[in-house]
Amino acid sequence: MTPGRPVPPPLGKVLTPAAEPGGTLTAAMGAVSADSGLVPLTIARRAPKADDVEIDIEFCGLCHSDVHATRGEWGSRPYPLVPGHEIVGRVSRLGSAVADFSVGDLVGVGCLVDSCRECESCLEGLEQYCERGNVGTYGAKDPRNGGAVTQGGYAGSIVVDRRFVLRIPEGLDPAAAAPLLCAGITTFSPLRYFDVESGDVVGVVGLGGLGHMAVKIAKAMGAEVVVFTTSEGKADAARSLGADRVVLSRDAEAMDGAKGTIDVIIDTVAASHDLNPYLRTLRLGGALFQLGLPPEGMPPVNPGLLIRRRLAYSGSLIGGIAETQEMLDFCAGHGVACDIETVGAGELNEAYDRMVAGDVKYRFVLDTKTLHTPSEKADA
Known part of the structure; x- marks a missing residue:
């Protein structure tokens, strides 16, 4: 921990509202202020709606934009803030209307979890340029879910609309594939x-x-x-x-x-x-x-x-969902993946400092198995 930063809260402290029925509480690492560093949290995930996919996260890439966001370098942010938009994991639950994924599928979530789906950009598959404003994977208000602030992938699980979930092709190493969802696209x-x-x-x-x-x-x-x-x-x-x-x-x-x-x-x-x-x-x-x-x-x-x-x-700004899937398939077909260094939850603050110093070849990836155990479980 960088000298002068506040002492982290107790392991597993719940810093977001309690999980709704059918939802879950999950371990996470996030910031509680611009100078707190990343500390252990427990956050609530919503119960899957009809079109939702619940994902048990295995790996999440660290992006330099995560550093800027958590440290308040790009303006004020809602705290607590759990970063991470290079997410790879396994489907654990499906909404009643989801037919294109199955439990156990290896999937990914990139920088977007929603958009208006109606403007010209969205209809052309350019959700990143949504004319009404896309919904980022963390730190964004989610209008389809009561305006709740999205929380990202430095966590044990996430729930995302199926339209913004990507398939990770066979042949891609799950950890090395995670940064493809931002750096790759x-x-x-x-x-x-x-x-x-x-x-x-x-x-x-x-x-x-x-x-x-x-x-x-x-x-x-x-x-x-x-x-x-x-x-x-x-x-x-x-x-x-x-x-x-x-x-x-x-x-x-x-x-x-x-x-x-x-x-x-x-x-x-x-x-x-x-x-x-x-x-x-x-x-x-x-x-x-x-x-x-x-x-x-x-x-x-x-x-x-x-x-x-x-x-x-x-x-150029990231890519739309269809183009991101095209990129993943291209990388799998050509043996392309990120060069990575895997880190544990306790190494995240050091990894952030090393990113700022340019001391990584070439991307850090969080292994979520190293997260703490949540302190509570929601009712089924």
């Missing part, structure tokens, strides 16, 4: 949108959790992959992941040699940086997709670079 979606295929050249800026997935997925699509990094020490790691070339972005001569050689760039860096040198590496009609979200402003983009070579500077 976040990088897959812009590559698929740009129709990357054999013969294309993909540039990847940054080699963290997102960047290493961009390398693997682009290679599986048949592309030549060029990694841009500020660290010469990451060159061997990039090549071991499948990169064909590594360009040191601090080396002006190396960057000059890369001009006009790249079709699409996936920029995963979440710190302020100058995009203009990377835009110069793009071919006519190329595109740079910004995935990292810096907390401060970015240097201005020179519009002349865009105009003279018909370049696009674009953003």
Whole structure:
């Protein structure tokens, strides 16, 4: 525990309303304030409704956005807050109207647990861009469930509408598959949108959790992959992941040699940086997709670079449910998974500090077997 943080509450303390009849209480790890760190909690899960799937969680990936959310770095949050939106587990109960899943199925839940289902974006399978606001897996008000605040996957179980539950294909390791539900789809979606295929050249800026997935997925699509990094020490790691070339972005001569050689760039860096040198590496009609979200402003983009070579500077947000399933099936078919380090519940705060320091290759995954035992059970 980081010095100065409050002492955790008693093991298994219930910090959310008691479970309704048919619901459950489940062990969890979450924050009770912006500076509390992650502490043991017991939270209530609703009884499955007709279209709901109850999942016993086995693994949950740790995303850098979890750190920002629990520490209040992205604005005020409702506490207690249980993070986690890279969830893999087994179906334990089904609502009466669910026919497309069975008890025991290996399934996943990503960044979304609902959307309006009626707007143009939702009808096109782009729930992440829901025009009325999607419902995030944690820290969001859930209008279909009385406005209750959603709680995420650092927990023993979760209940989710079947429309937002994904099948984990055979052949994917459940722990390594968990981060695919965020890091995997976040990088897959812009590559698929740009129709990357054999013969294309993909540039990847940054080699963290997102960047290493961009390398693997682009290679599986048949592309030549060029990694841009500020660290010469990451060159061997990039090549071991499948990169064909590594360009040191601090080396002006190396960057000059890369001009006009790249079709699409996936920029995963979440710190302020100058995009203009990377835009110069793009071919006519190329595109740079910004995935990292810096907390401060970015240097201005020179519009002349865009105009003279018909370049696009674009953003991309995770993916819709159908595309996320496509990504999982693609990864299973091509042997793609995240490089992970599994941690226990007692190591989560240390893992958060290591993520901030960049000390992970390349994603942490929580093994939920290490959670404490809930202090109560709801009536059946």
